[in-house]
Every structure is written in structure tokens, then in C-alpha cells.
Amino acid sequence: xxxxxxxxxxxxxxxxxxxxxxxxxxxxxxxxxxxxxxxxxxxxxxxxxxxxxxxxxxxxxxxxxxxxxxxxxxxxxxxxxxxxxxxxxxxxxxxxxxxxxxxxxxxxxxxxxxxxxxxxxxxxxxxxxxxxxxxxxxxxxxxxxxxxxxxxxxxxxxxxxxxxxxxxxxxxxxxxxxxxxxxxxxxxxxxxxxxxxxxxxxxxxxxxxxxxxxxxxxxxxxxxxxxxxxxxxx
Ligand SMILES: C[S@@+](CC[C@H](N)C(=O)[O-])C[C@H]1O[C@@H](n2cnc3c(N)ncnc32)[C@H](O)[C@@H]1O
Numbered sequence: 724x725x726x727x728x729x730x731x732x733x734x735x736x737x738x739x740x741x742x743x744x745x746x747x748x749x750x751x752x753x754x755x756x757x758x759x760x761x762x763x764x765x766x767x768x769x770x771x772x773x774x775x776x777x778x779x780x781x782x783x784x785x786x787x788x789x790x791x792x793x794x795x796x797x798x799x800x801x802x803x804x805x806x807x808x809x810x811x812x813x814x815x816x817x818x819x820x821x822x823x824x825x826x827x828x829x830x831x832x833x834x835x836x837x838x839x840x841x842x843x844x845x846x847x848x849x850x851x852x853x854x855x856x857x858x859x860x861x862x863x864x865x866x867x868x869x870x871x872x873x874x875x876x877x878x879x880x881x882x883x884x885x886x887x888x889x890x891x892x893x894x895x896x897x898x899x900x901x902x903x904x905x906x907x908x909x910x911x912x913x914x915x916x917x918x919x920x921x922x923x924x925x926x927x928x929x930x931x932x933x934x935x936x937x938x939x940x941x942x943x944x945x946x947x948x949x950x951x952x953x954x955x956x957x
Pocket of ligand 1: 801803804805806808810827828832833834844845864865867888889890894
């Protein structure tokens with residue numbers, strides 16, 4: 724449809740924008756339902772449909788992954804660390820000497836609001852989690868300033884686990900494109916808020932499209948009705 728000046732001159736576009744928004748929300752919802760439909764009977768763990776979801780259930784997904792990874796050398800990269808619950812869990816469970824665990828975060832909280840959380844939520848006042856393990860390290864800063872350089876100096880020759888837990892669309896998409904050149908077969912991607920449709924799910928969909936669907940994302944599992952989801956690259 725040509726961009727007719729009538730729409731802007733009369734400000735009609737503002738009206739159309741308002742009345743069309745609910746349709747957009749429904750459309751995004753149907754895209755997510757299509758994902759569920761595709762993966763309904765897949766996965767080593769999948770609690771769909773679970774009437775009693777709880778954030779702590781995410782540990783079940785990580786436990787399932789760790790069953791197979793706890794005795795293997797891995798490089799675990801976490802984007803969005805906050806208090807460090809998950810990087811702690813991975814480093815405590817995987818004791819392999821050559822494994823590495825790297826956590827990226829501003830440690831100043833979310834740069835924008837997300838769902839019902841305000842900008843600055845998860846602020847750690849700049850402090851790293853206290854983890855007494857020389858295999859664990861942290862990169863402090865906004866991803867947009869820190870990730871590119873840090874990844875240049877990082878290692879990827881073991882199976883990598885990328886834990887995307889920054890919640891936001893902007894942060895998740897940025898990180899996905901940064902790790903894209905490093906990805907290899909059998910690497911694992913975990914999304915912590917996958918069912919946040921305008922955020923992690925949207926970032927995932929755009930990333931797949933913009934990378935010519937180079938990777939097949941083999942569904943490994945999900946908990947909390949696809950809130951936390953893990954894939955293996957094939
Ligand atoms: C949900 S919390 C992480 C929770 C943690 N992985 C856990 O398991 O407990 C999200 C974190 O992402 C960080 N974050 C989001 N966007 C960021 C960005 N662009 N740069 C740096 N940190 C970011 C926030 O500071 C926040 O600490």
C-alpha cells in the first residue's frame with residue numbers, strides 16, 4: 724500500500740495504531756501457540772500444560788541439562804547474572820577442572836522496564852556474586868559495551884552453554900547476534916523468559932530469520948509452560 728499523505732496529515736494513523744494494537748497482541752500470541760504446537764510432544768523434560776507454575780521450577784530444566792553435562796568440560800556463558808543463582812548452580816554441579824563459567828551483567832539492573840519490572844530492577848549496586856571458584860569470572864558492563872570485546876578473548880572449543888537471562892528484547896537480540904559467529908553444533912541455548920512474547924521469544928524469532936535459519940534449534944526441554952526453554956544446535 725503506498726504511503727498516502729492523507730494518513731499522516733489527518734493523524735488518522737494514530738487512531739489506526741490504537742485500534743490495531745490488540746490484533747497485534749493476538750497475532751504474537753498465535754505465533755507462540757504455533758511454537759507450542761510444534762514442540763508439544765518433544766523434549767527430555769516438558770511440563771506443558773502445568774497448572775501450578777513456579778519460578779523455582781526452572782531448576783528442574785537446569786538439573787535435566789546438568790545430568791548429562793555435569794562431568795563434561797563445558798564453557799558456560801550467562802547473559803544476565805543478577806545475584807548469581809544460576810551461575811552458582813552450574814559451577815557447583817559441574818566440577819570439571821577445565822570448565823569455565825562467565826557471567827555478563829551491568830550489575831546495575833535492567834536498562835529498561837520489562838513486563839511488571841521497572842528499569843533498574845535486579846540492581847546489585849555494581850557488586851558481583853560471591854563465588855569462591857577460580858573457574859568463574861564476571862564481565863561487568865552493558866552488553867552493548869562489553870560483550871564484543873570479551874568474546875574476542877574467550878574460548879569456545881568445548882561444548883558451550885549460553886544462558887540468555889537478560890529478559891529484554893533489546894539485550895537478548897544483541898547478545899544472540901554477538902554469539903552467532905561462535906555457535907557450533909551441540910552448543911546449548913537456554914532462555915529464561917522465553918514465553919515473554921515481545922521480548923525473548925521475539926528476539927529468538929528475529930534472530931532465526933536474520934541468520935537465514937542457519938541453525939536447527941533442537942528442542943531439549945521446557946518448564947513452566949515454555950517459560951524456560953532449552954535448545955541444542957544442530
Ligand atoms: C533476570 S536477571 C538475571 C537472573 C540470573 N540469571 C539468575 O539466574 O538468578 C536479568 C539481568 O540482566 C541484566 N541485563 C539486562 N540487560 C542488560 C544489558 N543490556 N547489559 C547488561 N546487563 C543487562 C540485568 O542487570 C539483570 O541483572
